[in-house]
Amino acid sequence: MDSIMANGTWEITERPYGCKPLGCKWVFKKKLRPDGTIEKYKARLVAKRYSQKEEEDYFDTYSHVARLATIRVLLSLVASHGLLVHQMDVKTAFLNGELDEKIYMQ
Numbered sequence: 001m002d003s004i005m006a007n008g009t010w011e012i013t014e015r016p017y018g019c020k021p022l023g024c025k026w027v028f029k030k031k032l033r034p035d036g037t038i039e040k041y042k043a044r045l046v047a048k049r050y051s052q053k054e055e056e057d058y059f060d061t062y063s064h065v066a067r068l069a070t071i072r073v074l075l076s077l078v079a080s081h082g083l084l085v086h087q088m089d090v091k092t093a094f095l096n097g098e099l100d101e102k103i104y105m106q
Contacts, residue, residue, distance in 0.1 A: 010045075010105075021104040023048040047105055 015021060029042045078085050 013104075015104055015106075019104050021106040024105040047103065 024045055024047050027044050027046055031039045031042055033039045075085070077083075
């Protein structure tokens, strides 16, 4: 929740006339340690996208995932030039995406 609030993921606003807002729901999960004890609680807010209609509510959707062939090309370039590779994970990467349209949820 702290990440969501700190990134300004949403703002509360009045619904414009003629706008059909999407429904949403909270999804809660427990992250467990190998011994089965609770490490932390996770929460995320998801839009009920199944109520949208293509070409009316949205145009294109993209998943921000690299293709395996692209990763292989990059790794082969690294190996051929004797470079180092560092792996990293951005915990709140999904919060940093920019939308071109405004999405209204209730």
